Amino acid sequence: MLIIIRSHADAVAIIGMSGCSENAMQQLQLSSPHEMTAPKTQQKQAKHLEFIMSKLDRRNFLKISACSLVGITMGGVSLRAVAEEQLKLDDPLAVAMKYVHKSTVEGATCGNCAHIKGDAAAEWRPCNIFPAKLVNNNGWCAAWMKMPG
Numbered sequence: 500m501l502i503i504i505r506s507h508a509d510a511v512a513i514i515g516m517s518g519c520s521e522n523a524m525q526q527l528q529l530s531s532p533h534e535m536t537a538p539k540t541q542q543k544q545a546k547h548l549e550f551i552m553s554k555l556d557r558r559n560f561l562k563i564s565a566c567s568l569v570g571i572t573m574g575g576v577s578l579r580a581v582a583e584e585q586l587k588l589d590d591p592l593a594v595a596m597k598y599v600h601k602s603t604v605e606g607a608t609c610g611n612c613a614h615i616k617g618d619a620a621a622e623w624r625p626c627n628i629f630p631a632k633l634v635n636n637n638g639w640c641a642a643w644m645k646m647p648g
């Protein structure tokens with residue numbers, strides 16, 4: 500809804516009819532009798548948005564979109580590359596969880612744990628306990644929990 504204010508009296512009348520408090524009336528600034536303006540931070544934000552929109556034509560929009568798409572795609576590839584790192588025995592989380600590459604507990608290996616993910620035939624697989632790391636299918640840690648089923 501757009502209200503055009505032509506005089507100071509109109510502004511006072513509109514503020515009075517809207518039931519604005521004294522504090523709300525003080526937040527609005529009358530820069531001249533013919534103009535009512537928002538607080539200065541809102542003015543700055545509006546000018547910044549106007550500047551951005553003036554520089555954003557169709558060609559620039561397509562460039563930004565293409566670069567964003569490439570960035571998102573490459574980000575996903577690099578995250579997968581990080582996830583392929585095998586868990587080292589001296590990793591602080593591995594030490595805290597007492598992880599070993601070869602289980603000494605009979606019938607309990609990472610291969611039959613509920614936290615393991617990925618292809619069952621693979622020797623090294625991702626695990627929910629060790630984010631961005633791969634654990635040995637024959638390994639074990641203190642968080643081992645039998646896979647349901």
